[in-house]
Structures are given as structure tokens and as C-alpha cells.
Amino acid sequence: MRECAAGNKGPESAADVLERREGRCGELVLRRSGEHLEVIANGAFLISTANEASSRALMAAALPQVGAAALDVLIGGLGLGYALDEALACERVRRVTVVELEPDVERWYRAHGGERAGRAAAGERAGRVAIVIGDVRDALISSAAGFDVVALDTDNGPEWLVRDGNARLYSDDGIRLVRRSLRPGGAGVFWSPDRYPAFEERLAAVFDRVVLASARDVMEGKGHDYTMYVGLRGTGADDRG
């Protein structure tokens, strides 16, 4: 009974609303659309279980670029937990800190995340995972060169933002902050719904090297290609960030 998303109705038109909450940044809706769970923020589509491939690709793109044997990972944006799950699947990952702005998103993830949420909970008990409510920027600010991988899976990427406050994460300052929070040889990875040449240039100006990876999610029978921007910090002790 799903309606076609190509209609002129908003993103809420197609599915059963499971919960509607007033979040920190406006209205949050959890809904079920066929086999998929979706989170809508302020009427804009935020994340769906249909985005599993690209959320996992965020980690899959960054981890092989980092050579260290024991990795400390920071993920901005828990969403539905795929990037976290992908990080936990990597044996080299020592510890993952996930910062999520919306308490309801964390609650939904724990309630509906199934085996993923179970694996994360086991990681929490073992001290390998910490999920904290707050602004990922705070984790970046307070940790100079403390992470091997920083993954930003916040909002809808660099240029299509649901939350205004997220803009500065993708600003030149934000990019520098990500680089500064990396250990030598570390990687900062940014989920992006598209290729943005201007963003790419700004990354290249701050990082020593930028590598792109793509991932495809199939949503409502249609393939969407996303871009993972991986910014690499050189192994030298220099700091131009």
C-alpha cells in the first residue's frame, strides 16, 4: 500500500509512522516503509535501513587506508548503527566512540537495531564501544590527535543539511578540526550523497591526500550512488592543520 515516492507529497507520505518526537533540532519521525525503517528530521529524509551499504562503505573506505595495528575510531552520527557495526567487524579496531545528537535516534537504534544493536551492546560491556549523546564537534575539539579514523555520517553530507549547525562541520574550520583530531597516518572520512568538487578542493587543501570511494544504495528499486571522501593525514609529525 505504499505510495510512490515520486509523487508531490512529502517524505512522510509513504509509510507507517511508528513514533513522532520533538528532538533537539526539530521534529523526528521514525517510520516503517515496507521492509525498511526510516528516520525523518524536520520533514527531510535523514537515514534509512536502505542506506546500509553506503553507511558501511564509510568505514570500509577508511579502514584500509590506515596502517596502525590498534585503531581508535570516532563516528559522528549513530543513525541506524551500520558504520558502527562495520567498525566493530574490523579486528584492528580497538575502540569506537559514537557521538549522536538526538537521544531518540539512539533509543530507536537500541530498540530496532536487532543483531547490530546486540553486537554494539556487547562492545559497550567489553569497553570497546561508547555511544554518547552530544555534538561530535565537541569530541573533535577536545581530542587533538587522538583518533586513527574519524567518520562523519552526520546529517545528509556536506551540502544538503537538515540541521544548520552542522554546516560548520563541513566548513574549512571543521575540516581542519577533523585533521587535527587524527593521529599521523589517520583518515577522516565524510559521507556524501553526491560528488561536490568544491568540497573536494577544500578537503585537498587541508589533508595530505584525498581518496574517493563510491557506494550504491538501492532505495525503492532505484540505485543511488554516494561518495565517501577519505582525507588522509600523512605519517609525518608535521601539523599544518
Added chain:
Amino acid sequence: MADRTEFGLFPLATVLVPGEVLPLHIFEERYKRLFADLVDGGEFGLIFVEEEGLREIGCSARLAEVVEHLEGGRLNVLVRGVRRFRLLEVREPDDLEADYVSGVAEYVDDDEPEAAPELAVRALEAFRAILALMGVEAPWEPEGAEGEGPLSYRMVAAVDFGAPFKQQLLETLGESRRLELLLTVMATIMPRLELRAKRQEAIRGNGKGY
């Protein structure tokens, strides 16, 4: 081998932490002399003094700026906290009026300088909530003091949690432990600040509903 030094001591009923900038008014002869000796960039030791006397742990400082030269050689200055030290020995001068007390000290660095990131995020969240309840409207951005010491010290430099607590933080050698102490203190004062904010709201609302 401990990193030892000897410097002039400045006992004060205030606690300074590394990275913090503190204004001082200098009017006693012995401290005029101390600051004359500091113009070339040396350090002195600022140490918390209570009724029981000097504490063992203090913070070394440098003269950051002479803000004002006043008559009679008095000074208004800004000093900046540099590094934690443990006082090993106090050396009194012959003339206590004219000259300052020196101390032999060893520097004591953190055994755990980086905090668990989730603690930093939680502490910043709580700290901003406290600032909001205190009526501070400007957003607090710790990166203004980027690289100038741990987050916990930047917080206690920005908000007065009382000198004894600040001294406790100065004496705590790990950033995670300091943030945990701060989280505990903030959780304790939060309900009081919330109550106060509600009362003020009620007063503004002409007492209605309260």
C-alpha cells in the same frame, strides 16, 4: 629524574590552573620585586594558601602582560598558568618585607593527559547547560584556548566552581578523572541552578504559577 626548579612563590587565596589567565594587582614591595625579576620571561609559582597554610601542589606562571603601571610602582598584570608543580622546600629571605619567598619545586605532569572522548562530550554538554542556566548567552567555545591545556582546566577557568574544588582538579593528574569530578559537581549544582532559573522565570511572569 624529576624536573626541578627554583622560583619565587606567590601565595594566593585563588587557584590558577595551566593555561588560565589571571589578573593580579601587585602592591607589596616583595612582589613588586618578584615581578621586576619576571620581566625577562621567567616563571614563578602560584600556590593556594588557606588557613592551614600553603598547599603542596601549585601552578607555575609567567607574566603575560603588564596592563597598567600605577603610582608607587604598583602594577596591574595578567599572568598565565604554565605547569603544575609540587613544592619541595620553602626558602625564606632575610627580609620578609622586602623580598619574596622562594620555593624549590618539581614539575608534575599528567599521567593520563587525554580523556576518553565520551567524557569530554558529556562534560561539554553539561557545561553548556550550566552556562545557559547561569544566563550566559554567548556560546562557549573552548577552542579559543586551543592547545592551551586540557578541557577540564579551560572549564574551571571559565566558571567559578570554588577555589577548593579548583585545587582538587589541579591536584588530579588525569584528564578523565578531572572530567568525572567536573561531571559530578555539575550534576550536583544543576538542580539548584534549574530551580533558580525557574524562580526568576516566575518573577518575570509576575509570580503567576509559582
